[in-house]
Amino acid sequence: MLAIGLLGLEGGVEGQAADQHPTVSLLAEVIRLDTSNPPGREGLVAELLAPRFRALGFEVDIIPTPEPGKAHFIARLRGDGSKRPVLLAAHADVVGVEREKWTLDPFSGVVRDGFVFGRGALDFKGGLAVFAQAVLRLAERRVPLSRDVIFLAEADEEGGRYNTTWLAGSHWAKIDAEFALNEGGWIIKGADGRVKYVSISTADKSSVPAIVTARGTSTHSSMPRPDSAIFALSRAMARLSTYETEVQLSPLTRGFFETLHRTSDPPLATHFRNITGNNRERVREADRAISVDPLLHALLRNTFAPVLLNAGFRGNVIPGSAQATINLRLLPGVDPHDVVRELQGVIADPQVEVRLVNPQAGPSKALPSSQFTDLYRALEREAKVEFPGAEVTPYLFQAGTDAGAWRSRGVPVYGIYPYPIDAEDLTRMHGNDERVSIESLRQGTEMIYRTLVAVAAR
Ligand SMILES: [Zn+2]
Numbered sequence: 001m002l003a004i005g006l007l008g009l010e011g012g013v014e015g016q017a018a019d020q021h022p023t024v025s026l027l028a029e030v031i032r033l034d035t036s037n038p039p040g041r042e043g044l045v046a047e048l049l050a051p052r053f054r055a056l057g058f059e060v061d062i063i064p065t066p067e068p069g070k071a072h073f074i075a076r077l078r079g080d081g082s083k084r085p086v087l088l089a090a091h092a093d094v095v096g097v098e099r100e101k102w103t104l105d106p107f108s109g110v111v112r113d114g115f116v117f118g119r120g121a122l123d124f125k126g127g128l129a130v131f132a133q134a135v136l137r138l139a140e141r142r143v144p145l146s147r148d149v150i151f152l153a154e155a156d157e158e159g160g161r162y163n164t165t166w167l168a169g170s171h172w173a174k175i176d177a178e179f180a181l182n183e184g185g186w187i188i189k190g191a192d193g194r195v196k197y198v199s200i201s202t203a204d205k206s207s208v209p210a211i212v213t214a215r216g217t218s219t220h221s222s223m224p225r226p227d228s229a230i231f232a233l234s235r236a237m238a239r240l241s242t243y244e245t246e247v248q249l250s251p252l253t254r255g256f257f258e259t260l261h262r263t264s265d266p267p268l269a270t271h272f273r274n275i276t277g278n279n280r281e282r283v284r285e286a287d288r289a290i291s292v293d294p295l296l297h298a299l300l301r302n303t304f305a306p307v308l309l310n311a312g313f314r315g316n317v318i319p320g321s322a323q324a325t326i327n328l329r330l331l332p333g334v335d336p337h338d339v340v341r342e343l344q345g346v347i348a349d350p351q352v353e354v355r356l357v358n359p360q361a362g363p364s365k366a367l368p369s370s371q372f373t374d375l376y377r378a379l380e381r382e383a384k385v386e387f388p389g390a391e392v393t394p395y396l397f398q399a400g401t402d403a404g405a406w407r408s409r410g411v412p413v414y415g416i417y418p419y420p421i422d423a424e425d426l427t428r429m430h431g432n433d434e435r436v437s438i439e440s441l442r443q444g445t446e447m448i449y450r451t452l453v454a455v456a457a458r
Contacts, residue, residue, distance in 0.1 A: 028109030031118035079145030084178035090128035091157030184415015199395035201415030203368035218320030369412035418444035
């Protein structure tokens with residue numbers, strides 16, 4: 001089946017003008033549906049996709065949420081049931097835009113100079129189009145399947161309460177699978193345009209909110225006392241601002257930095273080697289050089305960032321308390337209570353208390369996904385076929401994704417933005433003039449299609 005599929009595939013692509021590639025036209029259509037969240041309105045995507053999937057024999061479920069216009073879309077292509085399903089999950093919502101900073105309409109799906117432009121081109125409507133097209137192709141080619149293939153277009157990944165955690169709580173049977181793909185790792189191109197490495201995320205950092213509270217005497221501002229809550233909070237925040245958590249490498253991040261060592265040029269290549277070593281002085285030096293990049297800085301450690309301040313209520317009253325919210329981003333397995341104790345020790349002021357917003361919060365239940373599954377191995381193999389010479393490595397995703405709903409139930413999830421990108425493309429994600437190249441979409445569709453054939457064809 002695989003060989004026949006591949007031959008047919010090449011013929012089909014060569015016969016088409018690049019901008020008529022079905023993934024490109026689907027992406028342009030989906031970008032034109034403004035699903036900026038809030039409010040999301042992901043139901044628009046469900047309405048667009050439903051007739052196309054039904055026409056090819058998929059069982060389609062549109063799961064409405066209590067919020068009008070917000071829905072999840074699920075399409076299932078039946079296999080013979082001898083293996084458990086494989087699921088492809090893509091969020092259909094996007095973050096909003098600063099329209100005046102774009103040079104083109106972010107919701108027009110412009111195809112120009114070899115790129116598709118628009119909000120979501122990378123995150124994650126591009127991936128939605130690649131996943132959808134790969135799954136639709138299985139049906140078009142009538143590939144006999146040993147397992148169901150489930151495609152999910154989700155609501156509320158970028159914010160809101162009716163996300164995949166909500167969906168899993170109410171409709172788990174519809175999205176239960178042996179393993180799944182979603183967003184996460186990267187296919188990184190070098191300056192010469194060749195893909196250097198492919199990272200497949202097998203774990204996400206977790207996001208935990210904490211509150212720093214300083215207390216003092218609430219009194220008339222004409223008679224200030226030495227125990228001002230606002231001054232105490234300011235001192236505490238100043239201490240945190242110059243504090244850095246230790247480098248903590250897990251086997252997962254160690255392997256990733258070893259890959260960076262092999263695919264980078266000096267002097268960074270040397271730092272990437274030293275960061276995985278045992279020489280503490282060299283690790284510190286490497287950390288300083290590597291952590292100039294905020295993404296790599298975040299992969300090396302638990303991070304904390306102040307996000308909200310709250311103090312005072314009128315001009316002639318010294319308030320009795322002042323608060324800052326800090327957002328902790330924790331490595332897999334880290335207990336948030338330990339980090340709270342660490343920060344409390346850094347602040348070292350009995351007037352100031354650090355606590356978790358949710359005191360019951362513990363280490364994330366979403367364990368890293370195994371690299372020893374048929375899906376990981378197939379994706380790794382097909383990435384190497386599609387991008388000869390590229391390294392493939394598992395990866396810790398620096399942010400949170402929709403994967404928690406599955407990983408916390410023991411279902412492995414592998415994250416990838418399924419198209420080669422370069423540094424320039426990456427800065428536009430969640431930014432302005434977001435774009436993805438047509439050739440990258442084509443390559444991504446081939447890679448994902450062949451991966452599905454490998455794990456699901458009979
Ligand atoms: Zn995303």
